[in-house]
Amino acid sequence: MILITDGGSTKCDWIAIDKDGKQTVDKIRTKGLNPAIVAEKKINKIIRKSKELMEIAEDVTHVYFYGAGCGTDKPRLLLQFILESYFVNAVVEVREDTYAAVRACINSNDEAAVVCILGTGSNCSYYDGANLHQRVSSLGFILMDDASGNYFGKQLIRDYFFNKMPDTIRVAFAHKHNLDADYIKFNVYKQTNPSAYLADHAEFMFINKDSEYISTLITKGIRLFSENMILQYKEELKAGTPVHFAGSIAYFAQKEIKEVAKEFGFKVGNFIRRPIEGLVSYHVNNL
Template sequence: MILLVDSGSTKCDWIAVDKDGNQLLDKLRTKGLNPAILAEKKLKKTIKKSKELSAHRHTVTHVFFYGAGCGTENPRLLLKGVLNNFFPNAEVEVNEDTLAAVYATVNHKNEAAVVCIQGTGSNCSYYDGENLHQRVDSLGYSLMDDASGNYYGKQLIRDYYFNKMPHSIRVALEEKYNLESDYIKYNLYKQPNPNAYLAGFAEFMFLNKDSEYIIELIKSGFREFAQNMILQYKEEIKTVPVHFAGSIAYFSENEIREVAKEFGFTVGNFTRRPIEGLVTFHTNELKNNQA
């Protein structure tokens, strides 16, 4: 059994397939496994909580894990150790989520492209057709993550408290969320995964896209992302497309295309969940390695 895993900070999708790419179990979902913000004990607890994973832990031969927080060595090795321990008979690979986005969005394995992730967090890399290049080390949700779910959640809360949103949007936000200051501070400073808590507000944008305020909020965030991240690859975007992965990007496609025209780069493909594209890639790779 081969496990393909795509994890953000909020949620983690698992697909079990055989060597021919046939799905063996229904797609599983656990809470996100971000080793940059979760302790080893919490990572283990989250995986063990899945009855399906526990039932098949000894039959898994390969684990290909792609996740937020896996772009630096120490968190990556921490999670790799947890997975090795839980799946004792498996070969385990842990890679950053950007690589999953690459394999899921490029039109063929050797296509060069700039690939962006906009989900709970955000990131941007250049894939030269073989290797991944990043020019900015991510410092996480409190300092970076422009145009991500947690970024937009933060902006909505700020605009609410600074009285910078239309009255109708303010009322709708109050109806959907608990906006008491003590409750917000409790979730931000006393609970795990504050980035995921903030990202939970992002859904509100897509339920209210008939508002000019919301449309401009989306575009403003993406302008920051383009300026700070995509333009790190100023020369590359002259000749390669810019692909997008993640639910925020997927539901903001029209706004992204408008801002892309302002910045003069070519928008490529959008995918909401990268994990489906990983099945074909890895089963083909395993077949080639066995040939």
């Protein structure tokens, strides 16, 4: 049995397939296992708490885990060690989530592409058809993550408290979320996964996309991400390399992304909401 995992900061989707590529159990979902921000003890607790994972653990022969926070050796190796302790009969491979986006988005294994992730966090890489290249080192959600869920969540909360929201949007936002100042500060500064907490507020934008305020907010974020991340690959873009997008924020912001792409002159490729679906196809074709 092969276990494929798309691990974000907010949640992880696990799909088990057999050697013929057939799904053997229903998709399993757990909380996020980002090893850069979630403590080792908490990661263990999340895995152990999943009855579905524990039931199939001994039957798993390969684990392909693609996760947020796995781009550097220390957190990646920590998570690999933890996974090996549960899936004792499996070969475990842990890669950063960018590889999941690449393998889910590209049309063929040797296709060159710029691949962006806009989910809870954000990232952008160039895949040359064989290897992945990143020209910006991620410094996490506090300093980076433009146009991500946590970026937009933060902007919404800031605009609410700075009285920059239109009255109708302000009322609707307060109705949907607990905006008590102490509650917000507790979740941002005292809890273990503030980026996921902030990102939870971003859904509000796509329920209210008809608002000029919301449309402007989304476009501003996409423009910032394009300037800081996508344009790192100017030469590749000039050669016609497509820019693919993965993640829920990108999926629901396709209109704004295409508008910004025209402004900056890059070619938009595929949009994948959930990379896990493309990963299954990739691994089935490469068994």
